[in-house]
Amino acid sequence: MSTSGPPTLQPQPPRPPAPRRPRRRAAAPALGIAVALVAGGLAAWELLTPPHDPEPPQVKSFHSRQDLDPDALTVMTPARGVAPGYVFLAVKRGPGQDGPMIVDDRGQPVWFHPVGGDKTATAVQVQRYRGRPVLIWWEGNTHLGHGHGEYVVMDARYREIARVRSVGTKLPDHHEFQLTPRGTALMPVYVERRADLRGVGQGRDGTIVESRIQEVDVATGRLLWEWRSADHLPVTEGMTGPKENKPHDYFHINSIDETPGGDLIVSARNMHAIYKIDRPSGRIAWKLGGKASDFEMGPGTRFAFQHDARLQPDGTLTLFDNQATPAKADESRGLQLRLDTAAMRATLVREWRHPERLLAGAECNLQVLPNGNVFVSWGPKERVSEFSRDGRLLFDLALPEGADTYQAFRFPWRGRPTTRPAVAAHRRAERRTTVWASWNGATHVRRWRVLAGDERDELRPIGRPVRRSGFETAVRVRTDARLVAVRAIGRDGRPLRTSRAIRPTGA
Incomplete structure (x- = not known):
């Protein structure tokens, strides 16, 4: 019997994000008309489809973690x-x-x-x-x-x-x-x-x-x-x-x-x-x-x-x-x-x-x-x-x-990731801004708080903390600040960790 083998305990380098798998789109109902395929795929088919109750999504997607597409359960x-x-x-x-x-x-x-x-x-x-x-x-x-x-x-x-x-x-x-x-x-x-x-x-x-x-x-x-x-x-x-x-x-x-x-x-x-x-x-x-x-x-x-x-x-x-x-x-x-x-x-x-x-x-x-x-x-x-x-x-x-x-x-599981929380944001007219917060694997987050400011060292809390509502939580605030970030709040009310500051997309 062999008693030797390659070592299995060794430092592992960071891995690049996994490639996104093309999503499967449900076929459109027959409409008795032709639908032209255009560059970008079938993005226009919904305009030709009569109103109907949408099927539940088969894949999860997230604004703050666009590299993740898990199956929906x-x-x-x-x-x-x-x-x-x-x-x-x-x-x-x-x-x-x-x-x-x-x-x-x-x-x-x-x-x-x-x-x-x-x-x-x-x-x-x-x-x-x-x-x-x-x-x-x-x-x-x-x-x-x-x-x-x-x-x-x-x-x-x-x-x-x-x-x-x-x-x-x-x-x-x-x-x-x-x-x-x-x-x-x-x-x-x-x-x-x-x-x-x-x-x-x-x-x-x-x-x-x-x-x-x-x-x-x-x-x-x-x-x-x-x-x-x-x-x-x-x-x-x-x-x-x-x-x-x-x-x-x-x-x-x-x-x-x-x-x-x-x-x-x-x-x-x-x-x-x-x-x-x-x-x-x-x-x-x-x-x-x-x-x-x-x-x-x-x-x-x-x-x-x-x-x-x-x-x-x-x-x-x-x-x-x-x-x-x-x-x-x-x-x-x-x-x-x-x-x-x-x-x-x-x-x-x-x-x-x-x-x-x-x-x-x-x-x-x-x-x-x-x-x-x-x-x-x-x-x-x-x-x-x-x-x-x-x-x-x-x-x-x-x-x-x-x-x-x-x-x-x-x-039971208590996950405490070494990574920072993830954030995305989009601003519409009249300072209305939606901020999305997530922290992959963190089990100890109770609420999210939005920070805003024109410089990274000037970020200040705005609004009240919002209860975590799933993998990704959407928070709606009014701000015209140049930068926004999110801060995770633990079960005991203490701050945990803050995301990087980003510029909102949009207006």
Whole structure:
């Protein structure tokens, strides 16, 4: 086993703003007349369209941060009885920019970080590194269900601490990343490997996609431990057959959870099974589900194509039961099982289903929250939901049509960016000036105050502070001063930080 790798903890230079993705414009209704395409696009089509109720925007845009175009989210069920904290997700394949995002219970962005280019992001969440909360996510490219990228670790001031890669020729997959109290990270890697596939109807000299687990030291990049699926589990236990002219992805690891004793709980989508792996030997301690389950599966406990298996503090096991693709049931569900390791029997504790009977053929996760609620991403079904312990829908958030987020989470978070607040302003006649204020990632802003003056050292407050009203707050004032700026006010009423001073556009 190799025990060396490239360092992952290194200073990161500032990055240029991500390129703006062209926005998708809804097609105009047929009018029985021709519309000429002119330079600048279809900007004039609205003049020819009869009045109608406008569709909600699919992309957010901001005067003060014109480099940011996150996808717009729609609240379908307003939050009630939800756990404290913000929603963490990474929308992809939508009309806006791809990237990790934090939103509030109104679906309004709190922080957004576009990844740029052809990259996408997943797994944005809060974990702990060296005793402190950090923000982590994966970014890279995906192909045929496998990811090729790297994991990013940021502190609460949105400063990059590390970029973590697997050791060897393959880049870490996007399904899972778990920081440990040892300062290490557990992550999956997919690697092609020669294998005898006669047991699944193929030749002796076949190729599989092997699932591996690597534990890597975050600070040094050194490989500390590796587990390989084909060394412990035969391809004949797979539940999906080989695909023509493609390596056989018989296992397909999609979650890794470390138990208090240091063993691992691993979900294998294409085995329809969950495994407990002994550390450090790597042997299989038990198998749950699939063709060779060590547990008797009680009524309602069978799952298929599952994701996100987690051992809970009460000893139960939670997972997202996709039941597709191909469909094995009419809908997906969140699942909680009790495992009797003496009698080797699994029993159903509870399940969570969406009222719209969603069947998600890929992705998805289920997070148990400290108050007993559960938070669920429905992946390609474009929904993110929070349920009570007994299954009541407490919150439901919709993504733009055609978009998805692999996972979604809820966490408390205190973001204190090192950057200054952003400002934009436009002046109309009679000194009427609109000032827009934002501060990407700041969670401690309660109000905004406008400053104005003819010189930077002469800025003075005008009007009263205005309550923050989302990612960007518009403040209307009357001033003919040459310069304006905004100052963030904290929850305790104290000033936090002031933007740069700018000249308003317009009159």
